[in-house]
Amino acid sequence: MSRTEILETIDEAVQGVEDGSTVLVGGFGFAGMPFDLVDGLIRQGATDLTIVSNNAGNGDVGLAALLKAGRVRKVVCSFPRQSDSYVFDELYRAGRIELEIVPQGNLAERMRAAGAGIGAFYCPTAVGTPLAEGRETRTIDGRVHILEYPIRGDVALISAHRADTMGNLVYRKTARNFGPVMATAAATTIVQVGEVVPAGALDPEAVVTPGIYVDRVVRVEERRYTVQGAR
Amino acid sequence: MSLTPDQLAAVVARDIPAGSYVNLGIGRPTKVADHLPDDSGIVLHTENGMLNMGPAATGDQIDPDLTNAGKVPVTELPGTSYFHHADSFAMMRGGHLDVCVLGAFQVSATGDLANWSTGAPDAIPAVGGAMDLAIGAKQVFVMMTLFDKQGQSKLVPECTYPLTGVACVSRIYTDVAVIDVGPDGATLRESFGITPDELRARLPVPLTIS
Structure with a gap:
């Protein structure tokens, strides 16, 4: 720009x-x-x-x-x-x-990812909650993470x-x-x-x-x- | 005698190690700040972007640009820092906060937390930072009354309200008891105005007496 x-x-x-x-x-x-x-x-x-x-x-x-x-x-x-x-x-x-x-942290981080050219990221916030239903997950270091898009x-x-x-x-x-x-x-x-x-x-x-x-x-x-x- | 909210806040404050970085949730947990000793070196974090938050602002101190997460005007202390929201939640999610104190509707004996929605059909959902705090802080304390107005225990075998986080709470501070929760279930640490046997009789979960 x-x-x-x-x-x-x-x-x-x-x-x-x-x-x-x-x-x-x-x-x-x-x-x-x-x-x-x-x-x-x-x-x-x-x-x-x-x-x-x-x-x-x-x-x-x-x-x-x-x-x-x-x-x-x-x-x-x-x-x-x-x-x-x-x-x-x-x-x-x-x-x-x-x-x-x-979730507030995801809101901020998903915008940060957009601004930084990050395609997506995994985060443990909201695992096991209704907001996680139907979401793609991956276990990293023994902990479940949810895939979050920018x-x-x-x-x-x-x-x-x-x-x-x-x-x-x-x-x-x-x-x-x-x-x-x-x-x-x-x-x-x-x-x-x-x-x-x-x-x-x-x-x-x-x-x-x-x-x-x-x-x-x-x-x-x-x-x-x-x-x-x-x- | 069971504890008043103020007395309970003092008990929580007593258990926060000196020098900790601490986030106090909106509502009842905010009262804990009033009971932290001046020389504790405890630094309060507020998720809207501030460390070393001072007490509530009054009169001329009120500044619309300076509020806590409850949107209440607050003050600075020497050594305050400000940062944006992604940094603020990175602090939380990155495991840099020592303790957070939250309110709850229900906590399970294994430490599941339900504190953002009652699941009522006409309720408008609002989660804020609760899910990030629940999984991020090294230790999550919950402050609540142990029994609801109908006398039902809020410490439960399994939460019936929508979850905020799984196996994230380490201890509950209530008006009648302090109870550790986690993989080993519920363990009584202290009780106020009720005997351990009376508690056992009223709780729907097994209670270990430490």
């Missing part, structure tokens, strides 16, 4: 997302959720989407708003059910959305703290979560940041996501995510 584009508006940043795309959406609850990009995707209009994210939306904003707008055919996630996941819950109970549950995105929407004009990213605290892994796993990685600084202004030793993984960066005015509080 060519060099990172630094764009002026959210609407430019989410251009070209096609109907039927698989979209990786960063965030763990509200921390690291790319609210502005998801709102942009709602305006952009792509539909019949498969969303890969840890949760299936909280409250009425971000991912929950995308679900509510009827744009999502399927959610691949580890933990949909929460005290404030009512948008998803209603769609699911009405049979209007598909759900694929993936999860690749057409698009990743993530949030980072700061980018430089090369597209290098740094994150902030636990808002990092899925961002660095999703950035590697999508054909087009789109990042919203609080600040864009000139090349050379980020400590090269502290860069978490190198710009090679980043296609588009857009600065957002203020972080709109709030504290979710205890469940």
Whole structure:
């Protein structure tokens, strides 16, 4: 992929997302959720989407708003059910959305595999559980492992703290979560940041996501995510 | 007397070796943190991407970018580190965590764990990191009440709820007893407000008295 584009508006940043795309959406609850990009995707209009994210939306904003707008055919996630996941819950109970549950570690590692060109990997997570039914297994060193395939995105929407004009990213605290892994796993990685600084202004030793993984960066005015509080 | 959740958390905290890397599950296990001695050198891991997690944040400390796995705002300690999700679960699955403490619906005498789904037809499944934690940590402790509201034992010969992991739990900490589980079945370590014979009479599994 060519060099990172630094764009002026959210609407430019989410251009070209096609109907039927698989979209990786960063965030763990509200921390690291790319609210502005998801709102942009709602305006952009792509539909019949498969969303890969840890949760299936909280409250009425971000991912929950995308679900509510009827744009999502399927959610691949580890933990949909929460005290404030009512948008998803209603769609699911009405049979209007598909759900694929993936253990959190597998979710992350399967995206990492996609980004690293790993064809598949074996892992003991979920052996003996309902999630293992019908799956290919192999015993390695006396322990049963399940074959896990990569999860690749057409698009990743993530949030980072700061980018430089090369597209290098740094994150902030636990808002990092899925961002660095999703950035590697999508054909087009789109990042919203609080600040864009000139090349050379980020400590090269502290860069978490190198710009090679980043296609588009857009600065957002203020972080709109709030504290979710205890469940 | 049986133990209150707080007293039970103190018993679990007592048994975690100094210097351990520990993950405390959402809910009741979180309370264990309140009972770890300041000089224990225990480092708490939270699977959303942090080591050396500090106590819950209050007031001005609350930062939307800094939460635990339960999405509750927390704080840093000197020596905190942050990492992404694949690294966080590699720590777990790679066997680098010494102890994790989880809640459970049922545990079998051989250490099978059921803690993610009751299998109810209208339930929305949600597993989070439970299956990764169950197979990854060197030692898995479970905290739960020993009997449910109907008086049924949650320590069972075989779990009837969907499994989280097979033969992964090493010990259960309950309001009335601490019991080792595993290949040798259930072995009583301590009891609270109940005699070993009373326990044996109420449990559906053979209980060895250590």
